[in-house]
Amino acid sequence: MTDLVVENISVLARESVLVDDASFRLGCGEFVALLGPNGAGKTSLIRAGLGLQSASAGLSLLGGKPVDALSPTQRARQIAYLPQTRPLAWPNSVRDVVSLGRFSHGAPLGRLKGLDAEAVDRALQACGLLELAGRRTDTLSGGELARVHCARAFAAEAPLLIADEPIAALDPRQQFRILDLIRAYVDQGRGALVVLHDIQLAARYASRMVWMKDGRIEADGPPSETLTAERMRDIYGVAARVEGLNIHIDGAA
């Protein structure tokens, strides 16, 4: 079973500390929400955890091996990554973009065979994109594009997934659809770490919430334990009322 273990990672950029001595674990069967205000260091933590950014201290282990000892291909087969910005340089077809998810398995675009073709079909099916498979991506709506990127990440069929703000700028229905897709992915025995800004949705979907502020992980635990009015004030600086998993934000504190 693959897991990602981040141990005491720090990331420095020039004089500022982006991530300060952060540790967390992502295992299979977990839906982890990574929360925190803008600039808290969530993306830096993820990138350092994936080995895409060098850490000044600490260690990140994927399946028991340091990530920087893995080749990019070996890493990509174990952990799929959906970054925050998702530009598409060319107006490819939906199927071609999703096929890129099989890159680490060596699949060339346009000539997928066997397991690669099946994985792409499963990802298209799971994300409700079979009818759109032949469409050019520059003709899609924001919600459809979000599902294409999800399908691209799913197509790798990696045991773990990290998604950085996958539901930003989506309407409520599309937000639920994307999170449902990720939950279905987790229900297949995989693990997902998702950066979210909607605390309500995070509490509803996540099995664990990791709270970050100023580069530090302030709390890590199930929503029932870590979602409190005090935490909302500490982390986000907002006055909030918490009733079970329901949250009402009244305003800036």
Place this chain on the structure above:
Amino acid sequence: MTRETLLMPTLIAASVLAILSACFLGSTALPADRLLAALFGGAEAGDRLVVWQIRLPRAIAAYIVGAALGISGAALQGLLRNPLAEPGVLGVSASASLMATFALYYGIASITPWAVPIAAIIGALTATGLITVAALRTQSVVTLILIGVGLSSFAGAAMSLLMNLAPNPFSLSDMINWMLGSVANRSFDEITLAAPFILAGGATLFATRRGLSALTLGEEAAAGIGLNLRRQQIFTVVGAGLATGGAVALAGAIGFVGIVAPHIIRPFVGHDPARSLVPSALFSGLILVVADIFVRLMPTSAELKLGVVAALIGAPAFVWIAMQRRTGND
């Protein structure tokens, strides 16, 4: 996908046809039977001379120069994720021809025949490397193209300086040939000097083409799906530098072919940069052979330069493609 499967056979057939036509057409038209006889070793010595010493090498030079610029253009577009990237626009061709002129001017070329191609390749690699260093620092393609304009202007100015200082009118006219780009009077010897570099560059680009598909998703996601970014950048830069340098060593600076051909090819291959490389190379070669036939047949007092004709067609196409781009893409 019948359009895509038909693409390669069509391009290959058209290329062969264009090269045969280039042997057939000219100031003295060779009838088909004499042309075929000359090609396959028969015929009179005069016909063989015209075909093997003049027309065929010239057509093949035009073709491989076009192919080198086409594959470099398609690969650089994939790497920089922009349809306007091209050796000419990015100043790579101008830098290469500056270095080649330099080698000629200081007589380094008389030491070894490899001096000109190697100088051109050094110029091409320097420019491509600079562009890529800039590309790592900025995401703005406008910036990259401005850097290319700067490199071109600098190479142009340095070239003018060399021309100012030219010792005699003969070296002056040599330099003008390099600046304007031409495949007139090329022999198989010159092709043999440039071809290894073009082949090595083309093979490098072809071998690393999958990474260009991955870059469609942007650098962050491309790294996420398992692309070694640094390695891809180095291979594409070196491949495009070798191929463009070789092309410039053979024909001087010929611009814009590397933009026009991939632009037309892309819709046929699902806009995938990897799949566009080889068809773009064949199509660019085809364009230059046809343009060179046109140059030869034009009843002008002095023969037009191939590079001039390519720019006359290519520059408006560049402006048109630039205007088609939606704002906010950068």
